[in-house]
Structures are given as C-alpha cells and as structure tokens.
Amino acid sequence: MEPETEALDPQLREELIARERRVWDAIEQQDQAAFLDLVTDDALIVSGGVRRSGAAYAALLPIINTAKVELSEFQVIPAGPETNIVHYTLVLTGAPNRSNLTGQYCVSSVWVRRNDKWMVVFNQDSLAV
Numbered sequence: 001m002e003p004e005t006e007a008l009d010p011q012l013r014e015e016l017i018a019r020e021r022r023v024w025d026a027i028e029q030q031d032q033a034a035f036l037d038l039v040t041d042d043a044l045i046v047s048g049g050v051r052r053s054g055a056a057y058a059a060l061l062p063i064i065n066t067a068k069v070e071l072s073e074f075q076v077i078p079a080g081p082e083t084n085i086v087h088y089t090l091v092l093t094g095a096p097n098r099s100n101l102t103g104q105y106c107v108s109s110v111w112v113r114r115n116d117k118w119m120v121v122f123n124q125d126s127l128a129v
Contacts, residue, residue, distance in 0.1 A: 032058040046124040065095035082113040104128040
C-alpha cells in the first residue's frame with residue numbers, strides 16, 4: 001500500500017511550475033542574479049554528473065548556451081508542509097557551439113519555503129535514454 005500524500009493546492013502547483021520556468025528563463029538569458037534569486041544559499045545542483053553549489057552553477061551561466069528549452073510533463077509532489085518536489089521532462093537544444101547539451105532530460109527540483117519565498121534547495125537532471 002502506498003503512503004497517502006497530502007493534496008496539493010492547485011494555485012501552489014502553478015506557482016511552483018512558474019518558478020521552475022523562471023529558473024530556465026534565467027539560464028537561457030544567462031542572468032546570474034535572477035538565477036540566484038530562485039535558489040537557496042545552500043542549494044546543490046547536480047547536472048552533467050557534477051555536483052555544484054547554486055552559486056557555482058550560476059557562475060557557469062555565461063557558457064551555457066541554449067537554442068531552445070521545452071519543459072513538459074510536470075508532476076508536483078508534496079514532501080512536507082514547506083517542501084515540494086517538481087519533476088518534469090526537459091528537451092534542450094544547445095546552441096551550435098554547445099550541441100553537447102542537446103537531449104531529453106528527466107529533471108527534479110526540491111522547492112522549500114524560506115522567509116515566505118519558494119526557492120530551490122536541490123536540483124538534479126539525468127539524460128533520458
């Protein structure tokens with residue numbers, strides 16, 4: 001028998017998905033300040049098999065060149081009163097000089113509410129096979 005999960009408020013679900021999209025807007029625009037505004041100071045980002053702090057990942061934004069980003073198939077899973085997991089499919093097309101980024105990924109972010117603001121504390125992507 002699976003454990004029961006608390007029903008998620010539809011408005012909160014939409015807010016978290018919108019915030020996840022803002023993370024990708026910041027990545028696409030290479031906007032370090034906007035990215036850092038969405039992640040906690042102690043955030044961990046696991047991408048491409050490498051673990052980095054949120055600040056270290058933000059420092060890489062100038063070299064992450066994307067041509068197209070598509071997010072779909074969202075699932076939002078409550079994990080506690082102030083914690084939710086957002087899982088989705090990412091189809092990423094790298095710019096011509098970053099074609100190695102191109103692929104379909106499974107992505108999960110853990111969002112926590114701190115100081116009345118939803119922020120990413122953990123994010124991990126995995127290349128879908």
